[in-house]
Amino acid sequence: MRTQVCIIGGGPSGLLLSQLLHLAGIDSVVLERRTRDYVLGRIRAGVLESGTVDLLRKAKVGDRMDRQGIVDDGIVVGGETHGFRIDIKALTGKSMMVWGQTEITQDLYDARDAMGGTVIHEAEAVKPHGLDSDAPYVTYHKDGTEHRIDCDWIAGCDGFHGVSRQSIPRTVLKEYERIYPFGWLGVLSETPPVTHEILYASHSRGFALASLRNENLSRYYVQVPQGEPVENWSDDRFWDEFKARIPGDLADKLVTGPTIEKSIAPLRSYAAEPMRWGRLFLVGDAAHIVPPTGAKGLNLAASDVHYLFEALKAHYLDHDDAGIEGYAQKAAARVWQAMRFSWWFTTVMHRFPDQSGFDRRMQESEIRLLETSKTAQAAMAELYVGAPY
Template identity: 80%
Template sequence: MRTQVCIIGGGPSGLLLSQLLHRKGIDSVVLERRSREYVLGRIRAGVLEPGTVALLREAGVGHRMDELGIADEGTVVAGENWGFRVDLKAITGKSMMVWGQTEITQDLYDARDAMEGTVIDEADAVKPHDVDTDTPYVTYYKDGAEHRIDCDWVAGCDGFHGVSRRTIPQDVLTEYERVYPFGWLGVLSETPPVSREILYASHSRGFALASLRNDNLSRYYVQVDKGEVVESWSDDAFWDEFRRRIPEEMADRLVTGPSVEKSIAPLRSYVAEPMRWGRLFLVGDAAHIVPPTGAKGLNLAVSDVYYLYHALVGHYLEGDDSGLETYAEQAARRVWGATRFSWWFTTLMHRYPEQSGFDRRMQETELDFLTRSEAAQAAFAEQYVGLPY
């Protein structure tokens, strides 16, 4: 098989890149290790930056989002039994959009099917070859046979544990990492949200977050110690703990119910450089991971797609390779900006083992400064809605 761009990874970033390229007449093949059912069953982020919303619309997959998504014009930051609202719309002129990653992936699958795009699920042992030459190719196994795809470029959209990053030689790759000593226990419940805007709560018992997917589907989190297992948390235990950590007036109106999904996610900040080696480009979690504090993960993957999509359009349709040459630099600049913001916000809102009284007072003082300073809120809002491309 021959294609122009071989995309490894059929999550939202890989599917979105394929969809955008197809609409410009650029051919691609998507290889996904898992089944479509598995990919659609993953519960992930649901808060989108304006840049992400715009690119989904450009890809022709924004119709359901625009009809059913929830505009988020502000966010609430809370301490112990108090909170304040950062008016994102008033400060930046922009709003976030609440629209789940599962819905985005479904829309992208539907769009690729409608355009007869090539998405190969359950492709095993995917491996890029000769990406440091002008004739790269990718092999994979399916139905007991080995297959080969010759291509011009390889886009590694296959996540943190994928093969793409490992293709780059160790003496070329530089990895930066901060592993946090806690995780997030998350619950999805078919209950009305306690807040119509995202709530970030800092409490002496640990961090808590209230989010939503729609009017009767809520996503809540509490900080837990590293090493905790989800089996040790009953629904009742989760609700009791969550209620303790959010402001009292919200706790009083919290509606609880059985969990639809429950999981614990470890937290880390991770960046790999370079994001291009030869004809291989790293996209999304293949190159970087951020804590979910501030909702940057999916949005960063989409910003990578933005840069690579425009670079490939420049190459194929305009004879301009400048975007390809600067992809790694452009993408990394935005990655590091978002990594700094999510690291800062995580550090501000969470409790750390052996945290001193001084450390805790510094957190309280910085939160107090954020409540009183218009400049601090403007800096927060600018980064929260997403740095410009």
């Protein structure tokens, strides 16, 4: 098989890149290790920056989002005793959109199906070859047979554990990482949201977050120790702990019920450089991981897709390789800006095991500054809503 761009990874970033390329008349093939049902069954983030929203519209997969998504103009930050609102729209002129990753992926699958896009699922033993040559190719196994795809470029959209980043020589690859000593226990419940704007709550018992998927589907989180087994958390224990960590006026309104999904995600900050080596580009989680505090993960993947799509479009349509040559530097600059924001917000809002009284007072002072200073709010809002592409 021959294509112009071989995309390794059929999550939202790989599908979005394939969709944009198709609309520009550039051929691609997507290889995905899992089944379609598995990809669609993953529960992930659902808060989109304005740039991501615009990119989905550009890809012609924004109609359902525009009809059913929830526009989010602000956030609520909770301290030990009360919460306060930061008006993101008033401070930046931009809004966020609450629209789940599962819904985005479904819309992208529907679009690729309608346009006859090639997405190969259950592709095992995927391996890129010839990355430092002018004739790269990818091999994979399916149904007991090895297949080969010859291409011009390879986009590694296969996540943190994928093969793409591992294909860059260790003498070239540089990695930066911080592991946080806690995780997020998240539940999905068919209950009305306690607030229609995302709540970030810092409490002496630990961090908590409230978000929504729709008017009767809520996503809630509490900070738990690193390595905590999810089996330790019954529904009753979760609700008691969540209620204790959020401002009292919201706790009084909280509607609880059975959870339909429960999992624990570890937190890390991670970045790999360079994001391009030879004919390989790294996109999304293949190159960087941020804590979910501030909802930057999916949005960073979208900005990577934007930069790579524009680079490939200029290469094929205008015979201009400036975007190809500048992709790694341009994408990484935005990554590190978001990395700094997520690290800062995580550090301010969470309890750390070795935290002193002084450390806690500093956190409280940061939150108090956010509450009382419009300048601090404006700086935070600018980063929260996302840097322009």
